[in-house]
Amino acid sequence: MDNDYNLPHLLEITRGEIFLKKKHNNLTIHDTLIPGFIFLILYVIWALLVINQTSFIHSFDKTIIDLVSNNNATNIAIATKLTVIGNTSTLTVATIVLFIGLLFAKKFAYAFFTAGLMICANGYNWITKHAVERHRPLVHHLVYADGYSFPSGHSVGSATFFGILIVLTILLVKSKFWQTILIIIWALFPLFIGYTRIFCHVHYPSDVVGGWLEGTTFVLLGFSVLYHLYLNKKYE
Template identity: 55%
Template sequence: MIQSYKKHHDPLVIGIIFAIIFTIWAFSIATNQAFIRSFDQAIINIVYNNNKVNLQIARLLTNLGNTSTITIEAIIIFIALLTFKKYPLAFFEAGVMICGNACNWIIKNLVRRSRPSVQHLVHADGFSFPSGHSLGSMTLFGCLFVITLLLVKNKKTKIILNILWCLFPLIIGYTRIYLHVHYPSDVFGGWIEGLAFVLIGYAILLRSYVTKHPQKFY
């Protein structure tokens, strides 16, 4: 698949762009900009409803993004990659997950945004921005997207899997808004923060290993 690094858009450039967007977004939230409040209200008006079935489904699906769940899944993927001797991919995944979550913790404690004041429909504590569920799911499934892109040979299987990996963060982010535990801007921030780490990690992986050993990847 990767015949030449120059034939692909540089994920480092795109990752840096996302990092810049995230920085601007975080600053806008920290300084309580009016457009952030307008953004939140517009999305909330679309998402919120009192459907009991939706509530039950959201409560179930949001657990997929819990820190403990994401951590266990990340460890399992890491061990599986080590078992199959895919060492660069294993350390790519571990590095992205560790750096992303560490950065998220730092940003939360710098911005110190309170959670929505309405009644929470699931338990949630700590600061609101960025959404840890959104960051965790984006980094984990973003890594799976890259791993699938590099290792899966069958084109249809590759497409199906990567569509699934793209849907998971979107679904989990939606549940955090629906369950009243995050503002939409928290979720969006977690997504773009996660994308930045995945893309920068992917760029490092490409430059340090993949382009030097293209025969090992499809």
């Protein structure tokens, strides 16, 4: 029998093919184009409801504000400290650090995916704020906040940044256990940051929901671009 086709050699090839298949499955997920468009539609609908100041939005905001608001000193101290994580300056520094780290790791596509997505999401948010021109709640703010209210910049920035971390965790972390733990942690950050913006009276709840929808839309559509331009070709 030809040595090229002996049993040990075939087993070795088979093991290699299985390894490559598993690696491929670990590093690629389904295209997120359709979910991205679904979130885009939800965001547009939500924005139109806010722009038209519908009774649903007024009722939604009042209900959530009544649930969240309180004068507990501990809650105030935690919320005013935690909300800083979503500041533009904080997320900008975090993005730069992550970008440089990915470059050093020679993950160039992921680095530019991160930077490009943060620039696009925050740039679009600035345009939307000045197009909608919704004023902030006319109550005492527990932290400083300027500019327009919809969508919440903290919610957009945190949903985008931590959404990127979720994507990178799925792509780069091999352990399913640590994938799950990290994804849960990253997902909690935008939720808590959005909560602080309502608690500190600087945003309406509908601003926060709009920010989450916008940030999630950018992450899903951005990943779809990464999938088609890089991942799908790399592991096809």
